[in-house]
Amino acid sequence: MLKTFPKGGIHPAENKITSSKEIKRMPIPKVVYVPIAQHIGIPSEIIVDRKDKVEIGQVVAKSSGFVSSNIHSPVAGTVTKLDMIVDTSGYKKQCIVIRTDQKNESNFEEPNFPLKKEISMDQKDILKHITDSGIVGLGGATFPSHVKLDLKNDNHVDCLIINGVECEPYLTADHRLMLEKADEIIVGIQILMHALHIQEAVIGIENNKKDAIKALKKAAQSDKRIKVAALQVKYPQGSEKQLIKAIIKREVPKGGLPMDVGIIVHNVGTIFAIYQAVQYDRPLIERVVTVTGKKIENASNFWVKIGTPIKDLVNEVGGIPEGTRKIVNGGPMMGKAIKNTDVPVTKGTSGILVISEDEASRGEPKNCIRCGECVDVCPMGLEPHLLMNLTEKGIYETAANEDIMTCIECGSCSYVCPSHRPLLDYIRFGKSIVKKLNTAKN
Template sequence: MRTLTFKRGIHPPDSKSYTDWSPIKILMPDKGLLMTIPLSQHIGAPCESLVKKGDRVLLGQKIADSSAAFSAPIHSSVSGTVTDIKPMLTPSGTMCNSIIIENDGLFEEHPSLGKDTSYASFSREKILEKIKEAGIVGLGGAGFPTHIKQNPPKEKKIDTIILNAAECEPYLTTDHRVLIEKTDRVIKGLEILLTLHPNAKGIIAVETNKPDAIAALTKSSEGNSKIEVVSVLTKYPQGSEKQMIDAVTGRQVPSGGLPADVGCIVDNVDTVLAIERAVAKDRPLMRRIVTLSGDAVKCPGNYQVRLGMSFKDFIEATGGFKEEPAKVIAGGPMMGVAVYSLDIPIIKTSSAILCFTEKAAVLPPENNCIRCGKCVEHCPMGLMPLELNSDIMADDMESFEKHHGLDCIECGSCSYICPAKRHLAQSIRTAKRNVMAMKKKK
C-alpha cells in the first residue's frame, strides 16, 4: 500500500498514547442533571424551539428546527422536563439561546424512533431527508449541515467520497477507537453515502500511526470494490479537507472553492457513524464521542456522551480532575478553542476536551522574527506567514489580501514551528475576520 501525503506541514508530538488504548465508554447523565441544548450547533440558520418551558420531552424528540434549508434540527438527548429556554454560554465563547432539560433518568424514547429501518429500498431523496431530519452536521468540528454537503449542485460531478480518518490533531483518539470498535458500521455508513453518489468511489484515508485501524478497515471492506483503504502519512494538517483531497486524489481545491469543485466530498468518521445510525437504525443525532485528555484529568479516555451535558458534569462523571486545570480546550491543541468556563455544554462539534495544568499550559513569550523561514517551509497552503504578519503589523490589509492571507486555513503550523514564538496564526486569523467583515459592509 502506498503512503500518500501533501506538501509541507509539521510533525508535532501526537500525544495519542494517553487515550488510544482506551475503549469507548458509554456515559449516561444522572437523573436530575440539567442538559443545556443550544439552538445553534452548526453553520447556518439557528433553530427555533419547538417546545416551551414546562413541556415534557422524550429521548430523540425533535425539540428545535428551522424553516431555512441551510440548517439542521436538534433533538433531545434525554427524557425529562424543559425547565427554561434562555441564552447560555457555548464552547465558542458566545451566548446562544438554549433549551434546558432536567433529565428524569428514564431515557424514555420518542415513539418515532427506530420505525423505518428498511434503508436498502430508500430513494436518494429519502436518504438525504433522513440525514437532515436526524440533525447531522460535520462532527469533526466545522458543523456544516451534512444533507447540504451530500447534495451538491448538479453540475458538480462527484466521483470521490473520502472518509477522513486522518485524525491529525494531537491527543484526539475518537476516530481511531470508532474505526477499530465499530468498523463494520463505519463501512456501512460509507456504503449508504455511496448510494447517494452512484458514480463515486469511496476512499478511507487513515494516518500511518493507526495500523490496527487500517487492517480492520481493509478486512471489513473486502468484497466491496467501490471502497478502498489508503494510508496517509502521519503529518499535520493531514486531516484538513484541502490537504486530504490533495494527498488522496492529487487535485487541489481552487482558492476560494469547495471540495465539490474537484469532484470530492470529505466526511468525518463520527459523522459517517451518525449517518449509519440515522439511515439504517432511524435514530437521530443525540450523542457524540469525545476524547478527554490532558495532564489535569484523572481518567483520560474516549467517552460516548449525550449532547447537552456540561463540561463540568462530564468531567466529574469521569472521575474529575487530578490537578487543578489552568487551561481547558474544546477540540484539539492545534485548532481547538480555549474556554474560560466549564459551564458550557458538549455540542455536536465537541470532538475533545483537553485539560492542562499550569505547567503544560504556559506559552513562551513572543520575540522578534529572525527570518529563519521555517513558517514558509512548513505552511501547507504555500503562504509566507512572516510576510502576512508584517503586513498586519503595518496595518496594510491590501497587501495582506494580495499575499493571499484569505487562503490561510488557520491550521497553526506556522505558530507551532516558529522559534521566535510569534503569534502568526492568531494575527492572520484576526486579519482574515476583519477583511471579511469589511467586504461584507461594501
C-alpha cells in the same frame, strides 16, 4: 511509500493517551443545555417553550434555512427555560435547558442494534433522513451534511473520501469509533455511494492507526469499490484540501470546494451518524468525545449526550488536576480554551483536553528573525509572518490580497516559530475583520 500532501506540515508529539481506551457511556446528566447554533450557517429556530415535555430525539429547534440544521432533545425531560448561555466559543448563545426526567432513565441506554446491511431507501429518502436527523460534520467544521449531498446537475462527483485521519494530537474519538464500529461505517459509506450514484470511495487513515486500517480493510473486503489508504503521519493531513491532494492528487482551487474537483469528504463520525439515521431513524443526539491530558487520572473516550456540561466529563475522569492552566475544546493545535467547565458539549466537540501550567506556558514573543520556518511549514503556501504583520498594522485589504482567507488555521506556523510569535492568533483576528469587510461590500 505512504501517501501524504506535498507542501508544508509538521509532526507534533502525538500523545494519543486514550487510543487503547474503549468508548464508555457517560451517565445521563440531570440537566442538558442544548445550544441552537451547533453548525455552520443560520441558527435553528426554537419550536418548544418553557414547561414543555420533550422525548428523546424530538426536534426542539428546526432548521431555519438551507445551510442550517435541526436540533433534537438528547433526553426525555422538561424544558425549564430558554436562556442565553456561554458556549464553547466563549460567547453567549441562545440555548434550550432541559431537566432530565429520571423515571425514563432506562430509555436512555443505547439499544443493542444489530448490524443492518440492506439499504432499502432511494436517494431522496436518504437525503431526507440525513436532513431531518440534524447531521453535521463531526470532524470539527459542523457543516450541515445534507448541503454537501444536495448535488446540482452541474456538480459531477465521482469519489467519496472518508476522513479517518484524526491528526490532531491527543484526540482518539475517531480512532476508537473505527475500531468498534467498522462494519457500520462501511454500510454508512455504501449508503452515501448509493445516494450519490458513485462507484469509488477511499478511507484515509494515518499509519499510526494500523489497527484501524486493518479493521476497516477487513470490514470492506467484500466491496471492491471501497479502498483504505494508509497515509504518512503528518499534521494537518485531516484538512480536506490536504487529504484530497494526498489520496488522489487533485487540487481544490482557491476559494473552491471539494465538489469542484469531483469529491465529497465526510468524517468517519459523520458516516456512522448517517448509518444510524438511515438504518435506524436515530437523530444526532450524541457523539464520541475524548477526555484527556497528561495529568488526567482516567483519560478515556465517551459516548456523550449533546448538551452535557463539560464539567460532568471532567469529573468522570477524576476531576481537574492541580496545576491545570487550560481546558481546551478540541485538540492542542486547532482547539480553543474555554472559560469554564459549565459550557455544554455540542455536535462539534471532539475532545476535551486538560493542559497543565508547564505545558501551556508560552515563551515571551520576540521580533521576527526572518527565518522562514513559518513559510516552510504552511500547508497552504502562505506567508504567516507577513499576514500577522499586516493584521497587527491594520492593513486588512493587503492581508486579503495576500490570501489571508485561505488560511486553514492549523497552527503549524505558531508551533515552529522560534520567536514565539502569536501568528495564528493574529491571523484568526485578521480573517474575522476581512470577512466583515467583505460582507459589508456585498
